[in-house]
Amino acid sequence: MIYFAMSKGRLVEKSAALLEKCGVDVSVLREDTRKLVLESADKKYGFFLVKPADVPVYVESGVADLGIAGKDTLLEEDRDLYELLDLGFGKCRLCLAGYPTRKSALTSPHLRVATKYINTAKRIFAERGEEVELIKLNGSVELAPVTGLADVIFDVVETGSTLKANGLAVLEEVITGVSARLIANKVSLKLKSAEILPLVEKISEAIS
Numbered sequence: 489m490i491y492f493a494m495s496k497g498r499l500v501e502k503s504a505a506l507l508e509k510c511g512v513d514v515s516v517l518r519e520d521t522r523k524l525v526l527e528s529a530d531k532k533y534g535f536f537l538v539k540p541a542d543v544p545v546y547v548e549s550g551v552a553d554l555g556i557a558g559k560d561t562l563l564e565e566d567r568d569l570y571e572l573l574d575l576g577f578g579k580c581r582l583c584l585a586g587y588p589t590r591k592s593a594l595t596s597p598h599l600r601v602a603t604k605y606i607n608t609a610k611r612i613f614a615e616r617g618e619e620v621e622l623i624k625l626n627g628s629v630e631l632a633p634v635t636g637l638a639d640v641i642f643d644v645v646e647t648g649s650t651l652k653a654n655g656l657a658v659l660e661e662v663i664t665g666v667s668a669r670l671i672a673n674k675v676s677l678k679l680k681s682a683e684i685l686p687l688v689e690k691i692s693e694a695i696s
């Protein structure tokens with residue numbers, strides 16, 4: 489059996505559609521259930537439904553053989569695993585965002601940055617040689633500049649509609665080309681290569 493770690497978030501539908509195209513029976517993923525471990529009817533595949541940030545955790549540990557995670561999550565988690573394919577969907581960018589009239593805030597010596605991506609933000613600002621105050625949030629990050637908790641946010645922007653709805657805008661694109669990736673556990677790829685490699689080949693063909 490091949491075990492997949494799948495995020496319960498925005499990637500799940502497109503991930504399921506792609507796997508289906510490759511002959512994986514994903515009907516269990518479309519059931520309305522609170523179960524977190526699902527098996528395909530043919531017993532060839534198992535699915536663990538986890539939070540997006542936990543997909544690399546399950547794959548690195550080997551509990552899951554394969555996973556589908558956003559590049560934003562992979563950068564943030566920095567786990568020891570193989571990134572096999574760029575799946576091309578879930579396209580977004582990691583940006584600094586805030587009030588468009590306050591772009592000068594970016595050069596302020598006491599910049600307060602709210603983010604879910606604390607490790608990535610640390611790396612980025614260290615590379616830039618800028619000292620900032622990072623404020624870790626777990627969601628609804630756009631609220632931080634609106635309420636005065638932070639000056640700007642470092643967050644993922646897909647359509648831009650959440651920023652727009654809150655009167656905010658992209659101030660600087662920091663990392664572009666973020667998208668969903670197929671990831672694999674290093675040991676699984678060796679031990680289960682006979683099952684995993686043909687599937688990876690099919691997925692590669694399906695996205696090309």
Ligand code: PRP
Binds near residue numbers: 630651
């Ligand atoms: C992400 C991100 C933004 C939004 C961007 O949050 O943190 O808030 O999506 O998408 P958009 O550009 O298409 O508006 P998510 O929906 O994952 O929810 P969260 O606030 O709970 O983290």
